[in-house]
Amino acid sequence: xxTLNQKAWFFVLPVLILVAFNALVPLMTVVNYSVQETxxxxxxxxxxxxxxQQVLRSxxxxxxxxxxxxxxxxxxLIEIPLGVAIALAMPRxxxxxxxxxxxMALPLLIPWNVVGAMWxxxxxxxxxLAGYTINEVLGIEYNMTRSPLAAWITIIVMDVWHWTSxxxxxSYAGIISIPDAYYQAAKIDGASNxxxxxxxxxxxxxxxxxxxxxxxxxxxxxxxxxxFVLTGGGPGNSTTLLSIDLVKTALGQFDLxxxxxxxxxxxxxxxxxxxxxxxxxxxDDAQ
Amino acid sequence: MxxxxxxxxxxxxxPNPKKQSDYALKQMDLKWSDGGAYAxxxxxxxxxxxxxxxxSGLLIPSExxxxxxxxxxxxxxxxxxxxxxxxxxxxxxxxMTVYDNLAFPLRNRGIAEDRxxxxxxxxxxxxxxxxMLSQRASGLTPDNKQKISMGRGLVRDDVNVIMFxxxxxxxDPLLKWKLRSKLKELHQKVNVTMIYVTxxxxxxxxxxxxxxxxxxxxxxxxxxxxxxxxxPAHTFVGHFIGSPGMNILPCExxxxxxxxxxxxxxxxxxxxxxxxxxxxxxxxxxxIRPEHVSLGKAGDSNTLGGTxxxxxxxxxxxxVEVLVGEHRINAITEGDLPAAGDEVTLHFQPEYTRVYAxxxxxxxxxxx
Numbered sequence: 125x126x127t128l129n130q131k132a133w134f135f136v137l138p139v140l141i142l143v144a145f146n147a148l149v150p151l152m153t154v155v156n157y158s159v160q161e162t163x164x165x166x167x168x169x170x171x172x173x174x175x176x177q178q179v180l181r182s183x184x185x186x187x188x189x190x191x192x193x194x195x196x197x198x199x200x201l202i203e204i205p206l207g208v209a210i211a212l213a214m215p216r217x218x219x220x221x222x223x224x225x226x227x228m229a230l231p232l233l234i235p236w237n238v239v240g241a242m243w244x245x246x247x248x249x250x251x252x253l254a255g256y257t258i259n260e261v262l263g264i265e266y267n268m269t270r271s272p273l274a275a276w277i278t279i280i281v282m283d284v285w286h287w288t289s290x291x292x293x294x295s296y297a298g299i300i301s302i303p304d305a306y307y308q309a310a311k312i313d314g315a316s317n318x319x320x321x322x323x324x325x326x327x328x329x330x331x332x333x334x335x336x337x338x339x340x341x342x343x344x345x346x347x348x349x350x351x352f353v354l355t356g357g358g359p360g361n362s363t364t365l366l367s368i369d370l371v372k373t374a375l376g377q378f379d380l381x382x383x384x385x386x387x388x389x390x391x392x393x394x395x396x397x398x399x400x401x402x403x404x405x406x407x408d409d410a411q
Numbered sequence: 412m413x414x415x416x417x418x419x420x421x422x423x424x425x426p427n428p429k430k431q432s433d434y435a436l437k438q439m440d441l442k443w444s445d446g447g448a449y450a451x452x453x454x455x456x457x458x459x460x461x462x463x464x465x466x467s468g469l470l471i472p473s474e475x476x477x478x479x480x481x482x483x484x485x486x487x488x489x490x491x492x493x494x495x496x497x498x499x500x501x502x503x504x505x506x507m508t509v510y511d512n513l514a515f516p517l518r519n520r521g522i523a524e525d526r527x528x529x530x531x532x533x534x535x536x537x538x539x540x541x542x543m544l545s546q547r548a549s550g551l552t553p554d555n556k557q558k559i560s561m562g563r564g565l566v567r568d569d570v571n572v573i574m575f576x577x578x579x580x581x582x583d584p585l586l587k588w589k590l591r592s593k594l595k596e597l598h599q600k601v602n603v604t605m606i607y608v609t610x611x612x613x614x615x616x617x618x619x620x621x622x623x624x625x626x627x628x629x630x631x632x633x634x635x636x637x638x639x640x641x642x643p644a645h646t647f648v649g650h651f652i653g654s655p656g657m658n659i660l661p662c663e664x665x666x667x668x669x670x671x672x673x674x675x676x677x678x679x680x681x682x683x684x685x686x687x688x689x690x691x692x693x694x695x696x697x698x699i700r701p702e703h704v705s706l707g708k709a710g711d712s713n714t715l716g717g718t719x720x721x722x723x724x725x726x727x728x729x730x731v732e733v734l735v736g737e738h739r740i741n742a743i744t745e746g747d748l749p750a751a752g753d754e755v756t757l758h759f760q761p762e763y764t765r766v767y768a769x770x771x772x773x774x775x776x777x778x779x
Contacts, residue, residue: 305498308469313563314490314519323504323515 157384175385185386187361188369189393195365196344199283203340204333206284207291211299212325214292225296228289240353243282268355272362275355279363282350287340294336298329334405338398345394366390413479413571415443415466415604420475422461428473435461437628439475443572443606443621448598450619451608454651458628459608463574466606468492479571490519495564495573499580501556505549509540512548513562520567530566537597538562554586561594565601572604579614591617612652616640624648640700641763646770649698655730655741658704662697662766664690669766671697672736677713677761680775686768693768699759701730704742706749707758715740719753733757 158175160168179185214224234242249255249267258266268275302324310320348367351357357364357372364372370390374383420439428434436458443449451459464470466477468489476485484492504512513531535541538558543551548559557578564573575594579587595618598605607618615622616636624632624639624647632644643649649657660671667687668675676697686693707714717735731742731749735757742757749755765774 303500303502305500305502308464308467308489309496309498309502309560309563311469311489312467312494312496313516315515316519319519323506327504327506 154384154387157380158388159381161381171381175381176389179382179385179389184369188364188366191362191364192345192366195279195283195347196341198280199287199344200337200340202280202284203288203291204337207288207336208295208329208333210288210292211295212321214296216300225293228292228296231286231289232293234286236349237353239282239286240350243278243285243350244354247278268359270359272359275359275363279351279354282354283344283347286350287343290339291336294332295329298332299325302328330405334402338402341401342394342398345397413604414445415441415572416476416478417441417443417466418476418478420462420465420472420477422458422465422470422472422474434473435628436465436472439630441623441630441633443604445604446602447604448595448618448620449604449606450615450622451606451625452610452612452615452622452651453625454610457625459625460576461628462625463496463576463606463608466572467494467496467574493567493569493571495561495567495570497557497560497564497573497575497578499577501553501560501581503548503551503556503559505547507548508544509535509546509548509551509559510544512559513540513566516563517566527566530568534562534565537565537600538593553581554583554590557582557590558593561597565597565603570603572606575605575607575609577609578607579609579611594618612654616652624651626651642765642772642776643698644772646696646698646767649700653700653702655701657698657700658740659767660697660699660738660740662695664695664766669695669697672715672738674715676715676759676764678764678766678774679762682766683768683773683775686766686773693773694770695773696767697764698767699764701741701743703760703763704740705758705760706731706742706744707756709756711756711758713759713761713764715757715759717755717757719749719751719755721751722748724748731755 159171159173161171162168210228215221231239246252247255247266247268249259255266258264265271266274268278306324306328307320310324315323346367347365348371351363351365352368352371355363357368361369367390370383370386373379373386417439420436421434422436423434425433431437439462451462453459461470465472468484468487468491471486476483478484479492504515507515510531513534514527517527517530531544532541535544538561540555540558540562543555548556551559560578561573564570579590582590591614594605594607598618605618607615609615616639620635621633622636622639623630624645626645626647632639632648634644639648639652643652643657646657646659650659662676663670664682664687665675667682669678669682670676681687686695709716715735717733717740720732720734720739722729722731727745729744729746729748731744733740733742733755740757765772767773
């Protein structure tokens with residue numbers, strides 16, 4: 125007979141309370157707002173799923189979601205291959221290893237709003253180093269406060285500058301954990317550099333790359349601070365990503381009901397994509 | 412297939428080696444004949460992996476040459492040497508099937524697909540991998556993974572030599588034995604030169620026709636397992652091979668005789684003349700294996716008296732440790748187990764009793 129000891133629950137309790145107060149309770153408030161209408165004075169009116177319908181049908185939401193998807197896909201397509209390529213090119217032993225690692229870690233250490241402010245000043249057409257150089261020296265018209273294309277290029281370059289390092293560091297960790305014997309065996313088998321990458325390095329990096337893609341997906345899909353500081357969602361609403369739109373709805377217009385519904389949809393999309401991706405990528409391991 | 416010659420090989424991992432001790436591999440001159448089964452035996456750090464990597468081309472030696480038949484391959488890259496190597500930990504291409512793994516070295520060399528298929532099927536039958544060909548290689552057990560590594564070497568029909576770098580490290584003890592006999596069987600079938608690196612004497616002695624014993628970057632003896640056992644050329648070999656190892660007893664040389672504990676012992680043959688002439692020039696020891704020490708009666712020739720310190724019954728034989736003066740001597744005996752504290756007489760078989768000077772054998776073999 126196994127004796128059941130219920131005391132174990134007490135060990136779980138602190139975590140439960142912590143998670144409840146920092147995640148579950150706030151989330152439930154949002155759920156509460158999403159199904160009601162309020163005009164202040166703590167007066168609430170039941171609204172059912174109206175807000176959800178309204179958000180899902182609104183063109184403004186479609187636009188923001190589309191821009192968000194475009195942004196995330198673009199930076200993933202640039203950062204993942206670029207990160208892997210840089211990691212492959214990095215030295216694996218010797219003096220330059222710590223130098224490269226520190227250089228790579230630097231962008232990751234800068235606070236997000238500082239990154240936004242840095243790039244804002246950096247790209248100013250009249251006094252920014254990049255802005256001035258492109259406009260006056262190269263003679264290409266570039267002003268991200270006027271041209272949507274320039275604004276898009278700027279936020280993408282900024283994100284690539286800020287976050288490619290994360291992919292590099294993760295890939296690098298994957299690469300250096302490959303035992304020398306694999307490279308030696310490949311040499312003996314007469315494998316080309318491409319074959320070494322395709323059949324040794326890439327499979328061995330699969331796990332860390334899965335994590336890298338997941339982290340980059342979640343972070344970029346939820347990105348707020350940097351584009352907000354850099355472009356404020358403009359010009360017009362051309363760089364208004366989901367989170368910027370959400371904050372505008374919630375705090376700018378004080379439409380708490382639609383904003384709450386939008387939050388939940390936003391959360392569900394992030395969760396669903398992450399879950400799908402992770403499940404597909406780890407499917408082979410389970411076998 | 413090739414005869415392998417190591418000619419004046421030396422290697423140092425330092426850029427400017429000066430002293431003898433800077434070399435991981437000291438002077439090495441060896442000839443390995445085509446189709447032989449060789450073992451490189453020695454403790455960790457003795458330079459055997461260095462030597463292996465030099466032969467496979469993963470390392471370029473500081474000095475000396477390596478010849479395959481008459482071709483100098485010293486500076487050739489591993490894939491140009493046509494060799495195969497099985498590593499300590501199984502190296503397989505995880506994402507490929509077993510078939511693709513075996514076909515990989517041939518595909519890299521641009522061989523026609525129907526020829527590849529024929530070779531892969533041949534080798535997989537030989538290695539008993541037939542029913543796994545379409546499986547993903549990553550899910551296999553370590554022994555099957557090692558078979559694949561071996562197979563990737565065997566599929567190339569022109570392979571010069573297959574090298575094994577402690578290939579059984581990660582294999583279960585039960586399967587170790589199976590895979591070892593499989594290896595031996597394969598060697599007889601394909602007749603390719605094989606070099607097996609290990610620190611395990613059982614593996615070396617069961618696999619190889621010729622064992623090369625190494626210590627601190629030097630070859631101390633090359634011989635058949637029986638030669639290594641019966642006439643170790645160096646006290647290291649005597650000590651390293653055998654369990655328990657050879658008894659090594661300090662002795663004095665006086666008038667061409669070896670004295671242990673003030674008593675002359677009969678030897679296999681005369682002591683080397685230069686040592687007999689100046690016995691103080693080297694540290695001298697008597698070496699005899701426990702297998703050649705037996706319990707005798709007082710009054711027999713070539714005996715020593717001593718006290719039993721401990722006796723262990725191994726089932727089919729006993730290991731008796733006897734204290735003679737302050738020295739411990741192991742004897743392997745059969746029959747009744749003596750008790751600790753018993754006074755016994757040890758008999759040394761003269762034909763296996765030898766003198767070693769500074770570790771190296773210093774008696775001449777008795778002429779039959």
